[in-house]
Amino acid sequence: xxxxxxxxxxxxxxxxxxxxxxxxxxxxxxxxxxxxxxxxxxxxxxxxxxxxxxxxxxxxxxxxxxxxxxxxxxxxxxxxxxxxxxxxxxxxxxxxxxxxxxxxxxxxxxxxxxxxxxxxxxxxxxxxxxxxxxxxxxxxxxxxxxxxxxxxxxxxxxxxxxxxxxxxxxxxxxxxxxxxxxxxxxxxxxxxxxxxxxxxxxxxxxxxxxxxxxxxxxxxxxxxxxxxxxxxxxxxxxxxxxxxxxxxxxxxxxxxxxxxxxxxxxxxxxxxxxxxxxxxxxxxxxxxxxxxxxxxxxxxxxxxxxxxxxxxxxxxxxxxxxxxxxxxxxxxxxxxxxxxxxxxxxxxxxxxxxxxxxxxxxxxxxxxxxxxxxxxxxxx
Amino acid sequence: xxxxxxxxxxxxxxxxxxxxxxxxxxxxxxxxxxxxxxxxxxxxxxxxxxxxxxxxxxxxxxxxxxxxxxxxxxxxxxxxxxxxxxxxxxxxxxxxxxxxxxxxxxxxxxxxxxxxxxxxxxxxxxxxxxxxxxxxxxxxxxxxxxxxxxxxxxxxxxxxxxxxxxxxxxxxxxxxxxxxxxxxxxxxxxxxxxxxxxxxxxxxxxxxxxxxxxxxxxxxxxxxxxxxxxxxxxxxxxxxxxxxxxxxxxxx
Numbered sequence: 193x194x195x196x197x198x199x200x201x202x203x204x205x206x207x208x209x210x211x212x213x214x215x216x217x218x219x220x221x222x223x224x225x226x227x228x229x230x231x232x233x234x235x236x237x238x239x240x241x242x243x244x245x246x247x248x249x250x251x252x253x254x255x256x257x258x259x260x261x262x263x264x265x266x267x268x269x270x271x272x273x274x275x276x277x278x279x280x281x282x283x284x285x286x287x288x289x290x291x292x293x294x295x296x297x298x299x300x301x302x303x304x305x306x307x308x309x310x311x312x313x314x315x316x317x318x319x320x321x322x323x324x325x326x327x328x329x330x331x332x333x334x335x336x337x338x339x340x341x342x343x344x345x346x347x348x349x350x351x352x353x354x355x356x357x358x359x360x361x362x363x364x365x366x367x368x369x370x371x372x373x374x375x376x377x378x379x380x381x382x383x384x385x386x387x388x389x390x391x392x393x394x395x396x397x398x399x400x401x402x403x404x405x406x407x408x409x410x411x412x413x414x415x416x417x418x419x420x421x422x423x424x425x426x427x428x429x430x431x432x433x434x435x436x437x438x439x440x441x442x443x444x445x446x447x448x449x450x451x452x453x454x455x456x457x458x459x460x461x462x463x464x465x466x467x468x469x470x471x472x473x474x475x476x477x478x479x480x481x482x483x484x485x486x487x488x489x490x491x492x493x494x495x496x497x498x499x500x501x502x503x504x505x506x507x508x509x510x511x512x513x514x515x516x517x518x519x520x521x522x523x524x525x526x527x528x529x530x531x532x533x534x535x536x537x538x539x540x541x542x543x544x545x546x547x548x549x550x551x552x553x554x555x556x557x558x559x560x561x562x563x564x565x566x567x568x569x570x571x572x
Numbered sequence: 573x574x575x576x577x578x579x580x581x582x583x584x585x586x587x588x589x590x591x592x593x594x595x596x597x598x599x600x601x602x603x604x605x606x607x608x609x610x611x612x613x614x615x616x617x618x619x620x621x622x623x624x625x626x627x628x629x630x631x632x633x634x635x636x637x638x639x640x641x642x643x644x645x646x647x648x649x650x651x652x653x654x655x656x657x658x659x660x661x662x663x664x665x666x667x668x669x670x671x672x673x674x675x676x677x678x679x680x681x682x683x684x685x686x687x688x689x690x691x692x693x694x695x696x697x698x699x700x701x702x703x704x705x706x707x708x709x710x711x712x713x714x715x716x717x718x719x720x721x722x723x724x725x726x727x728x729x730x731x732x733x734x735x736x737x738x739x740x741x742x743x744x745x746x747x748x749x750x751x752x753x754x755x756x757x758x759x760x761x762x763x764x765x766x767x768x769x770x771x772x773x774x775x776x777x778x779x780x781x782x783x784x785x786x787x788x789x790x791x792x793x794x795x796x797x798x799x800x801x802x803x804x805x806x807x808x809x810x811x812x813x814x815x816x817x818x819x820x821x822x823x824x
Contacts, residue, residue, distance in 0.1 A: 222614030236615050510694045529653050530634035544693050
């Protein structure tokens, strides 16, 4: 097992540069579908990664525990697990816990322990603290504690599965073909700046917010220091982590719609702002002045997701690719069009959004998520 | 016995790794194939790279990045979309895409012709160049995203804007940023602030019109459009104002 303390890059800033593969698929009617297609699609972009990180996020996964926070926790030793479970019992009402099912495969070497816990936050919380805030606080405490436990995901009715390997190998390891979800996002990693480790694979997440990212956030230091003022602690040694916390802050805590949050992360250039109508100009100036420290500098394409929504976004001058495909209620986001067409050859539509313009997939009004789930129940 | 002129080869590329596919293309051409049909293409990269015979390669599906990179002679026809880096540094030949193309179409191309029926992504024609008789040409039926002709050093880009609505300008911003050679002809309008500061604007002269007509005629024949209708549109010419825009940047 890797000693995490010894992992670092030569710049000593806990940052990794990568150029990866992204994929996302959403059924906007809320219908849940198996991970098989998404696994096939991300595997088609195998050569964009180098086998040092693969991962998936899936939404609508645990309808039988839809109201519990689903904590997915990675442990590097049994001792870590016992300590962290004691912590969880102390801070939460643990409704159900189990090891995340996995199968032995030749490709995955030295996997850590990964367990999931369906928990409730305590009833009596301080007046100014929501249950979500409470969960974020506990996740940060686990991630920064001196025992090697890391929370992969902490949202309701969703999960992150990730590790060191190609994404299709991670999918096989975690048996993802057996799950059904209405949003899947996937990532194949090409880290070039530090050693790979399981926590450094994408997606990065907090609560139900997840991010998969291709690119390099050169504003990481500024973003990180800004987020630390709000209690977010960067522990995963990868630049992408700041995006997950930034969307949680902007969209959950500060209640901004994605259209505005996208302008924070990929703000219009000042000369463009000067040509906007007065009202829009004032809004953009206010956004840039208020959230200047959350501007993401450097090349990026990201797929961001949370319950009910999947979003694609690139940097303002699109230094990383993103293609969108639509077929009926299905929305696809991908680094390459070929991966979409491999699983959906007759698209109604395929295009690439302009840099900085978000592509937003929302559940249709009236979309009802299936409540029964024999497939997921069978995993217990 | 089949003669050279009719030697057709068909390959179902489903599940074939790009290195194996490109090796098979090299072998086929060494073997005298004059036409190759690739079916079920799903992202294999570098198709046509390195090939130097006037062979025709017909693709159904979605070829991967760097289609026709460093190619020297073949004619590639894609029934579908091309991804990023289509025609990267190609030297001679043709790429015809019955669909859209991703970013950096024709980057650093030094010869040959690329025809895209629909839109292209960012940085089409970036650092295209020309030398004596070798002049690469890109014809785009739709519109282009930002940085069209960035650092362009030679060759010709023709942007037709056929899918734009009436009165709608082209999308591309920062057009011709760093341009120091070659020419871009645009049918339709581009707001002035979308142009790079190295770019001059002029009306096409008779010589320009002849060049536009030549390439639009080929484009129309390939995709079944009326050249006359296209040529009726308003064209502007974008040219580099200086041959060495940054000549004084690092010198004093």
